[in-house]
Amino acid sequence: MTSAAPEISSPVGVIAGGGAMPFAVAESLAARGIAPVLFPLRGACDPERVEKFRHRWISVGQLGRAMRLFREEGCRDLIFIGTLMRPSLSEVRFDLKTLQLLGHVVRAFRGGDDHLLSGVGRMLEQDGFRMVGIKDVAPDLLMPEGCITRAWPADNARSDIERGRAVLAALSPFDIGQAVVVIDGHVVAVEDIEGTDGLLQRVARLRGEGRIRAARGRGVxxxxxxxxxxLRFDLPTIGPRTVEGVASAGLSGIAVIAGNTIAAEPQAMIELADANYLFVIGLQA
Incomplete structure (x- = not known):
């Protein structure tokens, strides 16, 4: 589910985790005449890149302070974007507002990342804010349908893509991960807490150890x-780093869902994929 293309109010609060995406979202908003205000999460967001934008630092577990800052900046609409290492409850220092909502917070932590983000989003919405998604505020950052590289998937790759989609659909109820590697019909690895980068490093290691016998240039x-x-929270993301990992793992390409996947630094990603003879394709949802 996602919001039905709401009219976005300016400014938009960008709750920013790690990586490049919070800044890409802020730049996309600014290009459309919508003022972004970044709320970078301590320990996750890049402090040097934040300085380019209006910003107010926040911390995990400080819901009361965060809500006060959102209101001070006039941000009714909020978006979560960027990576975040999930802390344990024992590591979080709660403020009074968070303690008042502790039962909801504990329930949110008892599940995967989608469950956690959705739970925190509901708490914010109950306090008068509106959670929006990439589709609402920066649709230009989403992967288009079709192949965006010179290389195209061969028949064996298309079969691996269909197997991968089926595996991810079957795993969805368990809120485990959003990625899988399939080589010649064999499910080689599934994404877990280490993320997509770790998944691809694992495949590269297995290939180096001789545990994967298929020739390089096969698998997806x-x-x-x-x-x-x-779909307002935690959409799959690909970018140049993903392409580097796929090349190191000896795969033939990347397949994602068009319109429901964020494409970070798309031009650099395409150039790197072309240089490595890899395909990147957006599939029909």
Whole structure:
């Protein structure tokens, strides 16, 4: 589910985790005449890149302070974007507002990342804010349908793509991960807490150890959101780093769901994929 293309109010609060995507979203908003205000998460967001934008630092577990800052900046609409290492409850220092909502917080932590983000989003919405998604605020950052590289998937790769989509659909109820590697019909690895980069490093290691015997240039990384996932939160993301990992793992390309996958630094990603004879394709949802 996602919001039905709401009219976005300016400014938009960008709750920013790690990586490049919070800044890409802020730049996309600014290009459309919508003022972004970044709320970078301590310990996750890049402090040097934040300085380019209006910003107010926040911390995990400080819901009361965060809500006060959102209101001070006039941000009714909020978006979560970027990577975040999930802390344990024992590591989080709660403020009074968070303690008042502790039962909801504990329930949110008892599940995968989608469950956690959706739970925190509901708490914010109950306090008068509106959670929006990439489709609402920066649709230009989403993967288009079709192949965006010179290379195209061969028949064996297309079969691996279909197997990968089926595996991810079957795993969706368990809120485990959003990526799988399939080589010649064999499910080689599934994404877990280490993320897509770790998944591809694992495949490269298995190939180096001789545990994967298929020739280089076969197999596909398939990424897709979970069935029933709230598409405002935690969409799959690909970018140049993903392409580097796929090349190191000896795969033939990347397949993702068009319109439901974020494409970070798309031009650099395409150039790197072409240089490595890899395909990147957006599949029909």
């Amino acid at each position: 990384l398939v990424k897709a959101p979970k069935s029933g996932q709230d």
